[in-house]
Amino acid sequence: MNRELKRVSLVVLLMFIALLTSTTVVQAFQADNLAADARNTRTLYDSFQVERGAILVDGKPVAESVPVDDDYKFLRTYSNGPLYAPVTGFIPINGSPTGLEHSLNAELTGTSNSQFFDKLSSIITGQKPRGAAVGTTIDPVAQQAAWDALGDLTGAVVVTEPKTGRILAMVSKPGYDPNTLAVHDNKQVTETYQALLDDPKDPLFNRAIGGDLNPPGSVFKLVVTAAALESGKYTPESTFPNPAALTLPGSTAVVTNSSRGTCGGGATVTLATALRLSCNIPFAELGLQLGDEAIRQMAEKFGFNSTHAIPMSVAESVYPRNLDKAQTALSAFGQYDVRATPMQMAIVSATIANGGVAMAPNLVDEILAPNLSPLESFQAKEMATVISPETAATMTQMMVNGVNDGAASNARIDGVDVAGKTGTAQNGKDLPYTLWFTGFAPAEDPQFAITVLIEDGGGLGQAGYGNLLAAPVAQKVLEAVLEK
Amino acid sequence: MPATSNPAAPADTSARRSQPRTGAFKRLHLPQKLRNLELFLLIIACAINGAAVVLVQLGALGRIDTSLVLFGAGLSVLVFALHIVLRIVATQADPFILPIVTLLNGIGIAMIYRIDVANHQSGIDSASVRQTIWSALAIACAIAVLLVIRNHRVLFRYTYIAGFAAVVLLLLPLVPGLGREVSGARVWIGIGSFATFQPGEIAKIALAIFFAGYLVRNRDSLSMVGKRFLGMHFPRLRDLGPILVVWALSMSVIIFQHDLGTALLYFGLFLVMLYLATARLSWVILGLALFIGGAVIASQTLSYVNGRFTNWLDAMNPDVYAAPGGSYQLVQGLFGLAKGGLIGTGLGQGRPDITPVPQSDYIIASLGEELGLAGLFAILALYLLFVARGFRIGFAGQDDFGKLLGVGLAFVVALQCFIVIGGVTRIIPLTGLTTPFLAAGGSSLVANWIIAALLLRLSDTVRNQPRLVV
Numbered sequence: 001m002n003r004e005l006k007r008v009s010l011v012v013l014l015m016f017i018a019l020l021t022s023t024t025v026v027q028a029f030q031a032d033n034l035a036a037d038a039r040n041t042r043t044l045y046d047s048f049q050v051e052r053g054a055i056l057v058d059g060k061p062v063a064e065s066v067p068v069d070d071d072y073k074f075l076r077t078y079s080n081g082p083l084y085a086p087v088t089g090f091i092p093i094n095g096s097p098t099g100l101e102h103s104l105n106a107e108l109t110g111t112s113n114s115q116f117f118d119k120l121s122s123i124i125t126g127q128k129p130r131g132a133a134v135g136t137t138i139d140p141v142a143q144q145a146a147w148d149a150l151g152d153l154t155g156a157v158v159v160t161e162p163k164t165g166r167i168l169a170m171v172s173k174p175g176y177d178p179n180t181l182a183v184h185d186n187k188q189v190t191e192t193y194q195a196l197l198d199d200p201k202d203p204l205f206n207r208a209i210g211g212d213l214n215p216p217g218s219v220f221k222l223v224v225t226a227a228a229l230e231s232g233k234y235t236p237e238s239t240f241p242n243p244a245a246l247t248l249p250g251s252t253a254v255v256t257n258s259s260r261g262t263c264g265g266g267a268t269v270t271l272a273t274a275l276r277l278s279c280n281i282p283f284a285e286l287g288l289q290l291g292d293e294a295i296r297q298m299a300e301k302f303g304f305n306s307t308h309a310i311p312m313s314v315a316e317s318v319y320p321r322n323l324d325k326a327q328t329a330l331s332a333f334g335q336y337d338v339r340a341t342p343m344q345m346a347i348v349s350a351t352i353a354n355g356g357v358a359m360a361p362n363l364v365d366e367i368l369a370p371n372l373s374p375l376e377s378f379q380a381k382e383m384a385t386v387i388s389p390e391t392a393a394t395m396t397q398m399m400v401n402g403v404n405d406g407a408a409s410n411a412r413i414d415g416v417d418v419a420g421k422t423g424t425a426q427n428g429k430d431l432p433y434t435l436w437f438t439g440f441a442p443a444e445d446p447q448f449a450i451t452v453l454i455e456d457g458g459g460l461g462q463a464g465y466g467n468l469l470a471a472p473v474a475q476k477v478l479e480a481v482l483e484k
Numbered sequence: 485m486p487a488t489s490n491p492a493a494p495a496d497t498s499a500r501r502s503q504p505r506t507g508a509f510k511r512l513h514l515p516q517k518l519r520n521l522e523l524f525l526l527i528i529a530c531a532i533n534g535a536a537v538v539l540v541q542l543g544a545l546g547r548i549d550t551s552l553v554l555f556g557a558g559l560s561v562l563v564f565a566l567h568i569v570l571r572i573v574a575t576q577a578d579p580f581i582l583p584i585v586t587l588l589n590g591i592g593i594a595m596i597y598r599i600d601v602a603n604h605q606s607g608i609d610s611a612s613v614r615q616t617i618w619s620a621l622a623i624a625c626a627i628a629v630l631l632v633i634r635n636h637r638v639l640f641r642y643t644y645i646a647g648f649a650a651v652v653l654l655l656l657p658l659v660p661g662l663g664r665e666v667s668g669a670r671v672w673i674g675i676g677s678f679a680t681f682q683p684g685e686i687a688k689i690a691l692a693i694f695f696a697g698y699l700v701r702n703r704d705s706l707s708m709v710g711k712r713f714l715g716m717h718f719p720r721l722r723d724l725g726p727i728l729v730v731w732a733l734s735m736s737v738i739i740f741q742h743d744l745g746t747a748l749l750y751f752g753l754f755l756v757m758l759y760l761a762t763a764r765l766s767w768v769i770l771g772l773a774l775f776i777g778g779a780v781i782a783s784q785t786l787s788y789v790n791g792r793f794t795n796w797l798d799a800m801n802p803d804v805y806a807a808p809g810g811s812y813q814l815v816q817g818l819f820g821l822a823k824g825g826l827i828g829t830g831l832g833q834g835r836p837d838i839t840p841v842p843q844s845d846y847i848i849a850s851l852g853e854e855l856g857l858a859g860l861f862a863i864l865a866l867y868l869l870f871v872a873r874g875f876r877i878g879f880a881g882q883d884d885f886g887k888l889l890g891v892g893l894a895f896v897v898a899l900q901c902f903i904v905i906g907g908v909t910r911i912i913p914l915t916g917l918t919t920p921f922l923a924a925g926g927s928s929l930v931a932n933w934i935i936a937a938l939l940l941r942l943s944d945t946v947r948n949q950p951r952l953v954v
Binding site: 001002003004005007008009011012013015016018019020022023024025026027028030031032033034035037039040041042045071 | 756759760761763800805815818819820821822823824825826834835837838852856857860861864867868871875878879884887888891895898899901902905906909910911
């Protein structure tokens with residue numbers, strides 16, 4: 001029997017060798033592939049295991065990780081969630097994060113390069129790894145004022161500091177509560193997310209920097225005015241023919257002013273008056289004289305046709321290419337295929353306010369290590385010198401006139417010179433207008449640049465216009481921040 | 485491997501030669517070298533077990549809960565009681581078996597406790613407390629076996645009763661009102677909602693006794709008398725008949741109960757014991773061919789078998805993964821093992837609770853996640869050592885029944901490990917079996933502790949036999 005016994009022993013030995021081999025293959029050789037599998041929830045949980053850094057507004061956390069007793073160890077909690085959702089975004093357990101949660105994920109989880117040595121030392125000291133906190137530029141007063149002023153309207157408000165590009169407020173409505181998307185229940189997150197996606201008002205859009213982009217309408221006249229003044233061929237006193245209707249060259253389309261009449265009185269109208277009263281026909285004429293190439297160059301100097309990282313990526317505002325004369329004329333007052341984000345228009349206003357130098361818009365002041373020592377501080381960064389200080393000063397005066405005695409009158413504030421420009425953009429034959437205001441205050445020493453976007457005609461269809469709905473929002477926000 | 489040729493302890497035999505009188509009285513006064521070694525190893529095993537529970541608490545709770553440590557200490561007392569019983573009734577028993585089994589059982593309880601912590605379960609309903617109580621019961625059964633069966637040859641007398649008992653035990657779950665179906669397999673019995681038990685686990689011991697007894701009785705007629713057909717020797721049906729009937733009954737019952745793992749286990753046991761007794765390799769090959777053929781046919785025709793094969797061969801396919809009864813568990817187990825890597829996450833610091841049934845069928849994946857490849861190698865080495873001690877009885881034994889029974893019982897443990905761990909690591913299709921001594925499950929614990937007790941008894945008899953050369 002012993003010969004057979006030896007053979008059976010050999011079989012048993014082979015069985016155990018097979019087991020040793022298979023466990024080695026799984027645990028050593030396939031381990032990396034298995035860890036990278038999208039279905040591997042252990043990898044997902046691990047990314048939550050780190051105490052994610054907080055997102056701070058004025059030193060107080062608006063997003064922080066609270067320890068909980070489940071697989072994820074920490075629950076991401078957003079205080080005042082809907083208000084700051086356009087800033088923070090959210091981090092779901094079953095998808096990609098958005099907002100700053102997405103853009104600064106490496107810093108928040110402590111995996112950015114600047115945190116390498118902290119990570120190394122935490123391995124040696126055995127401390128649990130922690131992510132860095134992010135200090136934002138948001139001013140809670142400005143944010144709350146913008147939120148309140150926008151009320152139930154669909155749209156966005158952006159407030160920036162012209163001299164630095166710091167973003168003081170970024171509001172988008174309708175909003176959502178990021179807390180509902182951060183819960184640790186897969187099914188619930190998916191349902192909530194789907195409901196938000198299906199909502200016709202698209203609450204997940206951050207309209208300040210993206211969403212379905214709107215035509216800028218008359219606020220784009222600022223760009224065309226800048227192109228005209230910078231060309232050296234025009235002054236505010238340059239005159240244009242002043243008909244009540246203009247048939248576009250090579251087309252049957254007829255352009256009218258919003259008043260349906262001439263732009264003020266007289267056979268000719270000055271550039272200053274055309275901007276103050278926001279007339280379309282003189283700008284169509286100006287656009288035809290400048291040509292689309294000159295306008296495009298100015299638009300691109302302001303930042304059109306490129307994205308900005310704030311550090312979230314701002315959707316590209318568009319000034320189209322290869323325009324014929326009719327299209328150029330329409331584009332000169334921000335129609336046809338011109339599109340702009342409120343953030344882009346905020347750059348335009350802030351550049352005029354800052355003497356022609358465009359500052360890169362930025363949402364982050366500093367990255368703070370867990371012990372609150374700064375890892376990185378953000379300095380104001382120049383994007384470009386877009387227009388000369390003289391042109392900027394001239395345009396500031398033109399915009400102040402527009403508020404004091406023109407089409408943007410509802411942005412007036414007692415005792416403060418507000419520079420501003422309204423816009424009422426058409427989206428198609430029967431579609432509601434898109435309403436705009438962009439400007440800054442105080443005009444002599446600009447502290448705040450503001451852009452207001454209101455979609456869907458502010459609920460008034462084609463009856464709403466920029467000065468009626470958008471300018472008062474800007475006025476309320478500016479009053480709030482100036483009083484502070 | 486158990487390839488040594490002279491297993492009897494030399495010191496012991498020389499002592500006996502110098503003092504020709506035998507008997508319990510004499511033995512009591514000899515220095516019990518084997519038992520002292522066992523005691524030393526047992527202390528180490530119990531220390532490791534205690535440390536494992538403490539590590540789980542530190543890792544998963546961040547503090548030490550002394551009440552449970554005391555509970556575990558109670559179990560250690562029982563193990564030492566078994567050790568003392570051995571000092572009295574089986575002084576020459578193998579000194580490695582008890583420490584190995586104690587260690588495996590303790591690590592199992594630590595891991596089951598770890599899953600309880602993750603699932604926020606405590607008290608009498610928690611799996612770890614149940615497992616501890618079952619362990620106590622199992623050790624008590626082992627003590628009883630050692631006390632009652634003073635000589636394994638007693639079992640030889642009950643060959644046919646054992647065969648009958650195996651069949652009855654296997655049929656029990658099919659009795660209406662008594663049987664319970666758990667995750668598709670009707671292999672449990674229970675009264676009311678209380679204390680479910682898997683009689684198939686005990687049946688495997690009864691079957692091993694029956695196979696050993698029957699084959700020893702009939703081996704000559706099995707291998708000598710018969711006809712040659714196709715170049716192979718076939719025994720007379722009246723010699724092979726009874727064993728075939730028992731075996732076929734067991735198999736069909738198991739297949740009827742949807743318990744593939746147990747079917748494979750019994751089949752392997754049958755083939756190996758048949759081969760050992762008759763030395764006919766051709767039968768083993770024929771049996772294996774029949775089994776593989778049958779498995780292939782079953783995988784094509786029976787949906788639940790087919791599902792197991794699909795899960796095995798195409799586990800990563802998203803459709804298979806998402807299907808009900810699909811490869812989700814298998815893949816999650818692999819994810820857990822991968823997470824463990826070479827050295828593991830540390831006890832209490834992984835996430836074994838993500839995988840379904842992490843404390844029973846998948847306890848190996850749970851251990852692999854938290855103890856890593858290093859830990860699994862250690863566990864596999866413990867099993868291999870345990871099986872080797874059993875095989876050693878076979879090599880050293882004097883009577884064929886004892887040899888056959890010892891090897892059969894050891895082989896059952898080895899094969900069961902292979903079926904479970906091989907299923908988890910995708911060597912073979914996954915079937916539901918418990919990992920011996922580790923996995924949560926009372927019937928499995930009781931059965932395996934009885935196996936350990938029988939091996940202890942056999943090893944004692946082997947060493948006490950006069951080395952007779954005729």
